[in-house]
Amino acid sequence: MTVKQRMFDSGTVARNSLGDVLAAITSKGNGLLLAEESEACSLQKALQWATDLMFDNIVVEVDCASMVTAINSGTHSLNSNLGTNLLDSHNLMASFTTCRLQHVHRRGNSVAHELARRALQPEDN
Template sequence: MIGSPPPTCWLKLNVDGTVFGELHKAGVGVILRDEAGKVILAASKVEFEVNKTEAIEMLAIFRALQLCTSMGIHRLIMELDCLMDIQVLNNELVSDAMLTPFVSEIRKVLRVFVECKFQHVYREGNQVAHILARYAWNVENISIWNECYPEFISQAVWLD
């Protein structure tokens, strides 16, 4: 298993964002799992007029947190492959001006959680979220799979 499951009473959320340059849109992919590795939620969401990789990664974090707050989640470990975003959110690095509005909104949403930790994972450990983000170019708004996942990520889920 590439990733490790979260501790008991925690959930783990892998997040990724990708930009489709010529199409003037981007995609967000998220997958939420429990301590047994069971998929609780998978989602692909399209975002329009986002053309910077740094911006879509922060927007992906924000969208993922929004989904989790609507589900009443209290303890969350969020994994992503963008080390810079993790350093910004862990107050180890100052965000550039373009990302400041995203960071402010994320910090507001974080108040809902009892605890939320941000961890870096290499691309190989974030493959499922990456595939879901790439799939978003087929989505009109958002596709959500509750307590299951789409067939096109089954091999990546199994390998993870």
């Protein structure tokens, strides 16, 4: 796998049980990260955001199936940035009354994908 300096972005959307949008946020960062590490960093930020908003029962949908498998099975290694971020996310998940992590294809959440895409665009002055 190639590691390179790159920008990464994420879009997070909070919805209620009816699917109505309650809140949305974008974030971006850069670093020497693999794609999975960027995904794990974004997950950690989203979980912290949900904690800050004092949500209690959440379902987190992400488009990285390997990350969902790693967290749900507890097979993440702590010998990498990925493992550290996944462990931190796992610990944040335990702070909710209910927190379920599940995989969805990117097309399954077009709003979050569009937010992530826009996070990398230059800001208006």
